[in-house]
Amino acid sequence: xxxxxxxxxxxxxxxxxxxxxxxxxxxxxxxxxxxxxxxxxxxxxxxxxxxxxxxxxxxxxxxxxxxxxxxxxxxxxxxxxxxxxxxxxxxxxxxxxxxxxxxx
Amino acid sequence: xxxxxxxxxxxxxxxxxxxxxxxxxxxxxxxxxxxxxxxxxxxxxxxxxxxxxxxxxxxxxxxxxxxxxxxxxxxxxxxxxxxxxxxxxxxxxxxxxxxxxxxxxxxxxxxxxxxxxxxxxxxxxxxxxxxxxxxxxxxxxxxxxxxxxxxxxxxxxxxxxxxxxxxxxxxxxxxxxxxxxxxxxxxxxxxxxxxxxxxxxxxxxxxxxxxxxxxxxxxxxxxxxxxxxxxxxxxxxxxxxxxxxxxxxxxxxxxxxxxxxxxxxxxxxxxxxxxxxxxxxxxxxxxxxxxxxxxxxxxxxxxxxxxxxxxxxxxxxxxxxxxxxxxxxxxxxxxxxxxxxxxxxxxxxxxxxxxxxxxxxxxxxxxxxxxxxxxxxxxxxxxxxxxxxxxxxxxxxxxxxxxxxxxxxxxxxxxxxxxxxxxxxxxxxxxxxxxxxxxxxxxxxxx
Numbered sequence: 001x002x003x004x005x006x007x008x009x010x011x012x013x014x015x016x017x018x019x020x021x022x023x024x025x026x027x028x029x030x031x032x033x034x035x036x037x038x039x040x041x042x043x044x045x046x047x048x049x050x051x052x053x054x055x056x057x058x059x060x061x062x063x064x065x066x067x068x069x070x071x072x073x074x075x076x077x078x079x080x081x082x083x084x085x086x087x088x089x090x091x092x093x094x095x096x097x098x099x100x101x102x103x104x
Numbered sequence: 105x106x107x108x109x110x111x112x113x114x115x116x117x118x119x120x121x122x123x124x125x126x127x128x129x130x131x132x133x134x135x136x137x138x139x140x141x142x143x144x145x146x147x148x149x150x151x152x153x154x155x156x157x158x159x160x161x162x163x164x165x166x167x168x169x170x171x172x173x174x175x176x177x178x179x180x181x182x183x184x185x186x187x188x189x190x191x192x193x194x195x196x197x198x199x200x201x202x203x204x205x206x207x208x209x210x211x212x213x214x215x216x217x218x219x220x221x222x223x224x225x226x227x228x229x230x231x232x233x234x235x236x237x238x239x240x241x242x243x244x245x246x247x248x249x250x251x252x253x254x255x256x257x258x259x260x261x262x263x264x265x266x267x268x269x270x271x272x273x274x275x276x277x278x279x280x281x282x283x284x285x286x287x288x289x290x291x292x293x294x295x296x297x298x299x300x301x302x303x304x305x306x307x308x309x310x311x312x313x314x315x316x317x318x319x320x321x322x323x324x325x326x327x328x329x330x331x332x333x334x335x336x337x338x339x340x341x342x343x344x345x346x347x348x349x350x351x352x353x354x355x356x357x358x359x360x361x362x363x364x365x366x367x368x369x370x371x372x373x374x375x376x377x378x379x380x381x382x383x384x385x386x387x388x389x390x391x392x393x394x395x396x397x398x399x400x401x402x403x404x405x406x407x408x409x410x411x412x413x414x415x416x417x418x419x420x421x422x423x424x425x426x427x428x429x430x431x432x433x434x435x436x437x438x439x440x441x442x443x444x445x446x447x448x449x450x451x452x453x454x455x456x457x458x459x460x461x462x463x464x465x466x467x468x469x470x471x472x473x474x475x476x477x478x479x480x481x482x483x484x485x486x487x488x489x490x491x492x493x494x495x496x497x498x499x500x501x502x503x504x505x506x507x508x509x510x511x512x513x514x515x516x517x518x519x520x521x522x523x524x525x526x527x528x529x530x531x532x533x534x535x536x537x538x539x540x541x542x543x544x545x546x547x548x549x550x551x
Binding site: 100 | 122123124133134135149151155158177180282283301302326329330331332381383384385386388434435436437438441442466482541543
């Protein structure tokens, strides 16, 4: 319900949500204009992706062809770009051999 | 105000807590799902390490008739293991996303557990006797020299210490390109559905090499993707009906009798939004993280970031009840977006007679809303209130102005202590509340 006073200050009263939005846009001016849209959803769908696609793989292969093949094992943390991952390089994820502490 | 929950005189008491006390939580120990079976006798948990632990309620003892039985470990097993899909460069987590029990048909218990990609049917059976007196084998299993066998005897079953065995009976794999978020057993007890971000499949419990796709919302051009499926559930007694919720805050009800592919919904539930109030966060906080039918099948409940809504299946235009879980967070959305908490997926549950609903929040708080008495309460799962049968004191968050004694201010809330998973015993006032790595069991005070 409106009374005259609240109508007068309407322009100045911003909902807490809009105030938070203004804060966010001030910190990240380049934030996408499609809120909650494709970018966020696609990030969600790609969860678990360890390496980029074969395009990345072929680019890296082309670069390395011109260099000497490294003899030492590449650092495990370099996983994209210049580094071609091989099954041997992948950190072996073993299942927990320890029983759950809930059962302890 | 006394704890809400089935009458305004219900008081919740601490019963048990499971898990390690230390603050250093290993990732594998993070609890990812909690579920009572249909009788409430068994309580299953799944964790990020792919393990399932099942607790069983002890029968009420004659010594303490006023106390309900405690839940003790019944069985534990490794359900899923980490995998790597080399073709897609995809790491497949072993985290158990959901556990759903099958209704009991014989002496054994069955449950479905799922990670992001694969659903498994587990059989949990008891063995309390074993055959003894074989003719060709010694008691330890070694084969006897046949020349020493001079008499014949009939082996007999003798009692042994109870052994509970879990064995995988079916593995339902390779049917989901995207990450499975829900499984739901049909009331026909023969089929179940599994839902990922973009598709829902229908399975028969006996058949693992085939499933039917019943919902597909993948756009032809992925650039046009605007919403994903967040949860799905079968109706509790209409075997042709199921619902699925979306990241845009809508719920679609589908009828499998209408067509093989249920892309056309039979009903769409959506609350109209005031366009003037729309902000960057609107869609994110409207994303539904859980949908649950009431036991009666007349209502369904949805959980979005800030509220719980009850919908009457006969009315699509708006919910019949809305409960604010932690409205004070609306003025913190910017930081909650930055620390990713705004994407936390809280679940919700009904009590046995659909009169009270419960959901979790931050700071290890959880909330109950009594629909009949219009009361709500905030309780805390913490080791500090863990004296046996001690009554839980209601908690209050101070939203501004002067903080009263015993209140906690919004800025003091610990956003790393989140209660995402809760479960309510189907018949009794017993609840299971999962903090990050501990499982709390609370009961109402019996006088």
